[in-house]
Amino acid sequence: EGVLPQEYTLIKMEVLRPFPPKFGPLEGKNVFLAAATLRPETMYGQTNAWVLPDGEYGAYEINETDVFVITGRAALNLAYQNFSRIPQKPTCLMELTGHDLIGLPLRSPLSCNEVIYALPMLTILTDKGTGIVTSVPSDAPDDYMALHDLKAKPAFRAKYGVKDEWVMPFEILPIINIPEFGDKAAEKVCIDLKIKSQNEKEKLAEAKRLTYLRGFTEGTMLVGEYAGMKVQEAKPLLRTQLIETGQGIMYSE
């Protein structure tokens, strides 16, 4: 971990109504899974959200109307960054686990898919970001392999109560071209490195290293209002747009 703070964008993934019965205490609120990302320009390619099944989350009041589902650690950090109904004091309306979140239908900013679902990922760290991750399998090797695991393994879906229709209809969407890697860089690198599952940590680290820098320095946007523009130039524009339209917030840790 570096000494400099990491500047994330939190993406507000809105939980669609009707809420499940367990969400009773949140009735009348606007509820979001808030995902920390370093790649706001990839949000067009979102196919789902990731949660840690055994992870501990809470529903925290951000202001009078909005509630974020995140880890307690992230809620405390946010409270010190002016995102809490009561300044510097997180208010938890209810505790939740990842299991409670799996299958929630979501509307997420910029996504080409109108509705996406919260799905299990076993490698989420609870001491980074919010513990919620948005999934862009075209450009993130971790996301590609976790979605691949769910698609390829019916027993894995069954174990976590994941319905086929939350997974199977979601194709890998080409959103960024990288000269050496094509239009679905994460897929290509995972296949080239013969990665078998989301648990192959070292190979996935190598896949991330290969795609991350290249995507930033040589990538070109294929979709959205900045199609044709370099990733490097589109990234700050999309970050600002997400924040100014209230679809995202700045978060550092």
Ligand code: A2H
């Ligand atoms: B990134 P860094 Cl398209 N546990 O967003 C595991 N991973 C987490 C996390 C957590 N608690 N919180 C955030 N992340 C992921 C998009 C993306 C990301 C793309 C490509 C690469 C990429 C879509 N997923 O990250 O250790 C989030 O995934 C490559 C590392 O702080 C976040 O950005 O550098 C990134 O890891 C932050 O990781």
